[in-house]
Amino acid sequence: MAEIIKGNHAIAEAAIRSGCRFFSGYPITPQSEILEYMSWRLNEVGGTFVQTESELAGISMLYGAASCGFRTMISSSGPGFSLLQEGISYLAAAEIPSVVVDLMRFGSGLGDISPAQGDYLQVAKNGGHGDYRCIAYAPASIQDVVDYMNKAFSIAEKYRNPVLMACDGTIGQMVESVVFPEMYQHDPDQFDWSIKDQRETVHKQVTSKMYYDYIDEDYCAHFREKYDAMESEAEWESFYAEDAELILVSYGTMSRICRDAVLLARKDGLKLGMIRPITLWPFPKQAFKAVTPKAFLTVEMSVIPQMAEDVSLAARGIAPNYSYTTGMHYPDEVRIIEEVKLVLDNKKEEV
């Protein structure tokens, strides 16, 4: 049965329905309601909630619980998401699965608490140090987050790697109708890599694999193979893209406005289409191979072109790519079509 719920609460509930029983984090706008919800709801289902002294401590505590095989989640935003990066790199190196939610806001530094899509580069290109990758889902609605949450945990466990849920801050703050799945029962003792109640024959060392499990070349081969395999998890949605003269590329909530722009333009005979990456990494390059537009226009809610760089790479040899960045504001579909016309009239510069 559908219910009306605020996005941040839905994110927390979806994690719990996916078997998440440990959350440690620090308040920051616009995601603090996730902590608030977790503080009572985890108690109800026999899990643990800890409000830590910082995001650094939060992701560290999560690292401990996740090393024991439990499903764990942390969420943050903007400056707080930056502080999680140390831990994300460590989780990836030690091959410990978990889900990290970023409610993206606007700008750099303190930026602004306004919802936006300012973290594309940090999410898709790694905010932390070193050689690793994280699959990053970009939901466009609250229902999307709910539907992808259990998958995010499963994929994290499949590859033994953290998975990012890159939500526009708007998703946390808006209210929509949602259908939740049944409660998933997670068995923390199902993995051979986790710390159990009792030590096994050989003592475990949860750490960067290069120290104990591999010699140099094997280590490189192992991670190359793993991240290559993760490329197959790319997901996208094509909307009227097949015969489109110009294709909008956008993700998250912005894709919902682009969808309306496509429908509106087609009423006037302008053949617009849209490609919506559902995974920001791996970037769905395949989606671009199947289309033949005159141009792509990347629409994103940031100051500078961020995803547009990946679109240009994917569009290489197919069609030129242009950028429309909307800052901290949503354009309406009419404004997007105006931008499309500038592209078609050769009044914009390529990315």
Add this chain to the structure above:
Amino acid sequence: MQENILTPKLVVKENKFCPGCGHGVIEKLICQVLEEKGLENEAVGIVAVGCACLITDYMGTDWIQAQHGRAPAVAAGVKHVRPGKFVFTYQGDGDAAAIGLSETMYAAKRNEPITTFFVNNGVFGMTGGQMAPTSLLGQKTTTSPFGCDYSKAGEPIKLAELLATFNVGYIARGSIANYSELMKTKKYISKAIDCQIQNRGYSFVEILSPCPTNWKMSPVDSLKRIETEAMTYFGCGELKGQVQND
């Protein structure tokens, strides 16, 4: 037979610590106590960065390696989901008292039922002997070549005393400068472990330890320096929780 007494089974590999280093001695003490209490299979240790983390190769408990300074937070995460385990951190002074001071203090603030073994040798060992938050005034290190200066670095942190301001289970400071101190330290380790398994909250043992390599002293002179300088400044003994078990 004698070998069994001297080398606990938990010591699974010969250590590669420098000659005269305190880590090997402290490792053996902890292993002895864990075996005496039958906790070999329940114990899980958290290390982070520095010479301390080499212990994970030599000591046969399960281990997690945390980010620099974050071991107490990782330990708390483990203890929350697996409360039946004996969860401890093994940390040096750069780790627990510099970059991880916040995580150390907050483990005590929340009275997390974990145990920290804090090895205080007054230098950053692995990175080559730089000044630590516990370096004594006047101490020459590679980043305090003219001697540790109060006007620049302030005073050495007395971590045990800082933590004792919280209402936690057990706090003590020992040293391994001589046999008598070593035996006292073993008793502190034992009481700290009891504190956790008896659900009396956070426990912490600071251990004054030598680093002959970076102190540029012989092992014997290093132990003497602990007796004459480190023990004089820091002071040894139990600071909290000494009543329950005596």
